[in-house]
Amino acid sequence: MSDRLFTMLLQQVLPQDAPDGVKDRRSREYADRPGFSLPVMSNNFRRFNARIGVAFVFQNRMIRLFSWKEPTQTLSFLAVYTFICLEPTLLPVVPLALCLFFIMVPAFLTRHPPPPSNQPTDLYPLAGPPLAPAQNIKPAPELSKDFFRNMRDLQNVMEDFSRVHDTLITVLAPPTNFSNEALSSVLFLLLSATACLLFITSHLLPWRAIFLVSGWAVICACHPSAQSFLHSTHTDAMIQDQEINARSWLLRLSKSDISLSSAPETREVEIFELQNRPLHTADAEYESFLFSPSPYAPLSPARIAGDRPRGTRFFEDVQAPKGWRWRDKKWTLDLLSREWVEERYVTGVEVEIEGERWVTDILYEEQNIDEFGHPLDPTKSRGEVKGKGKAKPVPKSWEEGNGLDKKGEWRRRRWVRAVERVAMAGVEGA
Template structure:
């Protein structure tokens, strides 16, 4: 034992060990356990999880068919520099499944409100029920400041409609009264209400897609993808400048009353049964007269361009049919035929072989193309009216084919599409196209929705004038 020279150690003191043999304080051992399972918040949710298995759940099947095989794990799959998506959950099938089930179970009030609005707007509950809402709207138009009281009226109506009715039993003390009934839980998965919500979501998705397709037809005129964009911009600026000095003179109350009353007048049964068919017939007749006048004007212009040799020669018309078939699937091209393209084709420009696909707007995903024609179908270009006599290799890039010796095409004009569809009973409504079913029968101006499942086709007639030149016979 070592000693200290400057310290006197008492004889009855025991020196402590510098390193104890054993440590009485032991560290706690690590214990691994599983995470707690999330218990259902309500008995209804518990019943929903026990009734349906994950492999048989309708929502799971819908989500599995909606997602691709590989899903990006990034929290912001759209853009790397997007700050709004950085704090959101990444794309995940479990999260989507849970949110989809919750959404379907809780979206019922939205569609309930939609049904009530449709009842009022479509006059389904009678003219008295809809008339009350029209009078209320007229009152708000006359006193526009009353709009600020609408939130208070809504809250008061909700609380008054749920006010408990007084019972006929003697009054009880507050302590003996039953507690208020809890709010009804969301419908369980697979119930009638849950399936009704799912059906409403399905119909809403279809209506939104139809509206998107309808707006997509007008969009090219606003984003400088059409020749009409300059005209639309000019009219917009002129109307803007015209309204600036007139704004103080416009009666806003009357204007909003007329605008709000217009949907009710449009959906009235009398309007739907009598006025709309009359307007449709008037528009069709006017469009037919306009198309006829346009064809006559174009013919006058062509006649003015004729040379002297054309006027003194015998002239006839030759015809050619263009055939295409519709194929479902993603569109291969977003371009569609416009009236400007038809005018260019009719002015003598090359039409091309027409093998490019054309998107059918408003009729679902699919393309019109000559490449979709089957082996037993008609040829892409046919000369005979029956549609089975193909032109074959005699067609060049500008639709010019061989003629009888002595005949030649008029050099000052080109092929013209028959925009009136005069070769069939149905009047064509889409740049000369006449739509038929899968077997090239039942011609109609627009394709039927049922044809998309079985198949549909379309034809268009082209005409061009030829003249007889005796010098061509002698040279031949």
């Protein structure tokens, strides 16, 4: 009961949704996985810790191998590595050989153990029945020494991973995350040029010799004598000095050859001024209704669904989009009303080519009004009535304003205004 209460408390405290604009790649939208639960977490950790011992055994063997604890083993590994570098076609043999020598041969020797060494014996007999049961890998029992050894090694691995992660972020993030755009631009150009050059000349490089020499150099540098020599010659300080010099060279190159545009990005935003008049009064005048981001056309989804337009009542209440600010001091009426009508495929409207550029709903004489007071779709042809000639032709999608008294319920016109992107506070170069 206490675990369930603590889990419920954590679920209330932890954020469920990612911030706006941030794509959560670990969301259950991409992979349906169980949610966080303290009992499940505890059970999975115990099961994981009981079975992770083989990974730590492999890690310790690799450390002993590359730290020259057993020089014969390290030299044997270098001999195999040399053969693979000189003849890369032997690479598929490596996993098969590892399976044979490190899995199957020890398993066979477990079932057919050799006789005691204190008794005279001939060559080790491979025939005959097995003398011991097969060895199975079992999870470490809880509260055993192996279980706590795994916890100790897991603790150390987490610390190692954290250090490597922080080191990589410290070294790689500043020149690659465009916090300094000039430096990152220079690095981007250099990497692009190198990639193009390698794409053309990669087949000319002696990759076998490169991997052979680099592998021997790295492993020989791990020898205790080599480590003592490197520490005595202050090689770490030399490497740091070279890193500082390379960074200074990139900074000088970025300041001399990279010119970044300081002008902010600009866009044009739009707002539609909507006016409305009642249909039941023939001489009713249009009255200002609101300013909406959509034109509320006759065939818009909101209009068909019977929803009212959404927006603000006053011009001053129209705000710039998030992350932008007004570049112009005031709104400008869009005089090209026909263009935005045709771009949006607005139908059943009358367009003013001159004057105030209103785009007004057309109310046809034969058009009926539904029970909500909205005109029916004027672009749909009506069925033919038998014995009374042909069906009426489909009216034009939009008409040029001619002053005829066939105005509909709504009219709108488009206003535009320029905006510019707001630079984030504290960004270098902003």
